[in-house]
Amino acid sequence: MAAAVVLLLALAVALLLARAAWVTASCYYLTPARIRRILAGQGVRGPPPRLPVGDPRPGPALAARSPAGDMGSLSHDIVGRLLPHYVLWSKTYGKLFVYFYASEPRLCLTDTDLIKEFLSSKYAHATGKSWLQRQGTKHFIGGGLLMANGARWSHQRHVVAPAFMADRLKGRVGHMVECTRQTVRALREAVARSGNEVEIGAHMTRLAGDVIARTEFDTSYDTGKRIFRLIEELQRLTARSSRHLWVPGSQYFPSKYRREIKRLNGELEQLLKESIDRSREIADEGRTPSTSPCGGRGLLGMLLAEMERKKEAERRAGGGNGAGGLGYDAQMMIDECKTFFFAGHETSALLLTWAIMLLATHPAWQEKARSEAYAMVEAKVALAMLLSSFRFAISDEYRHAPVNVLTLRPRHGVPVRLLPLRP
Structure with missing residues (x-):
């Protein structure tokens, strides 16, 4: 009897090993x-x-x-x-x-x-992120938009896309300007404190992070700083721990990187959960966050609204999955927040940093860009002041005759009537 049991166990182990060998x-x-x-x-x-x-x-x-060292000269051939x-x-x-x-x-x-x-779109079923890519970022950005595939990617993109439409971005310009003013002040202080040389990358990272945290997530500056610090640490550790993902079963091996990633990820998700809960409480009370330039309808507000729609669909379906498995739950909300906190500030910060490098390399570009920037700012400020002081009406004397004299001009000028709004 004992021999039969041992034989059966040995056979079972052999079958498991054979299956593992075949799968490998x-x-x-x-x-x-x-x-x-x-x-x-x-x-x-x-x-x-x-x-x-x-x-x-x-x-x-x-x-x-x-070579791993510095390049001998500035070159775009990299x-x-x-x-x-x-x-x-x-x-x-x-x-x-x-x-x-x-x-x-x-x-x-x-x-x-x-x-x-x-x-x-006709190849959507064949494109997307692979298992190794998704496994490597599992504890970094999770199942957010960057790592979604197929129908789930289409659904998540449909949900978040309105947050980045032109009309909504225009509503955030005021806050972007204020954040940039703070950065300019910080740069002036840095120059006064330590001379003309400043490492611009860190300032651009703070600027981009402040903008995305306040405009899309209604998050305070201090909370945003903590979130970005954790994301940067997670990014560094994830890159290191992903080097050995090709080893079968390596995702289950204990390592100091994975332990640290787990700790940092837990801390990050707790911070994001607190921000989500705060926004939900504000929405339930019908208030608008004071930090939001767009009426509390940033990306986080849209994600919360989508989550509520899923719950309502499930209630109507009698407890079933009314969103077809594609809606947002609590973990998906956190993953999406991690994705856009990372992608939203990383891409902008790097864009600004490299752009400043190129401008610093080509002084002639600076002068051209500076004159264009001054012209735009001057026009906006002038229009804002005029509109706050006058109402405009076209004069009966105006004759519409645009002509091209290097630029498009009105041949006879533009006579208008100005009606003061205040005496």
Whole structure:
């Protein structure tokens, strides 16, 4: 009897091991080989993968061509420095090639027409973020818009897109101007304190962070600072911990990075939950947050409204999933907040930082941009003051005769009647 039990247990273990071996072989060897054969039949080739790792990272020869030190001069030709393996593979295999990261095939496109076609809606089922990408950012931005695929991506994009429409962005201009004034004051103080040299990146990061925190999330400056500090730490640790995701089961291995990520993520989610609860309380009381320049209808307000719509749909469906599994729950709300706190300030901060670098490199561009900026600001201020003082009406003497004299001008001027609003 005991021998039979031992035999059954041994058989069960053997079957489990055989299944694990088959799944591993299929995932890391058989499926990639089949994909390579299919693509090769269509004329798409690439470097042979070193499974299970995938295609090798740049070796010593490529590293020698791409030094880790500073560039000798300011140059826009940086692709060979950042991605030397892509440069080599594109020269070897052409503009369209495939390589593997672990078991995942990655198709590299450089033809703009092909990229547009591939990103069109008819290929939505085939595009999106891979398992490795989503696993690598699981505790960073979770299931937010950047990591969503298919129907879920379409739904989330539909929900958040109105927050970034032109008419809504216009309503945030006043706050953006105020945030920029604060940054200018901080830069003036920095120059007075330590001379003319200032590291501009940190100031641009604070500026972009302040704008996104206050306009879209009704969050105080201090809370926003804590959130961005945690996001920056999570970003750094996530990049390190993701290097070994190609190892099967590595997501379950304990490590100091994962422990720290878990701690920071818990702290970040608690801060975001407090901000969400505060906004919900304000919405329930029918008040408008004093920090919001757009009537409390920033991105967070829209996400809360979508969450309430899902709850209402579920109630009408008798407790079922009235949103078809695509609506926002508490965790999805937090993930979306993390996504836009990160993406909303990171992209803008880097854009401003690189733009200032380019302007600092080309003084002639500065003068041109400065004159254009002065003209725009002057026009807006003048119009604002005139509109607050007068009502305008076109004169009976006006004759409409626009002419092109380098610029478009009224041939006979624009006579108007001014009606003072206040005596």
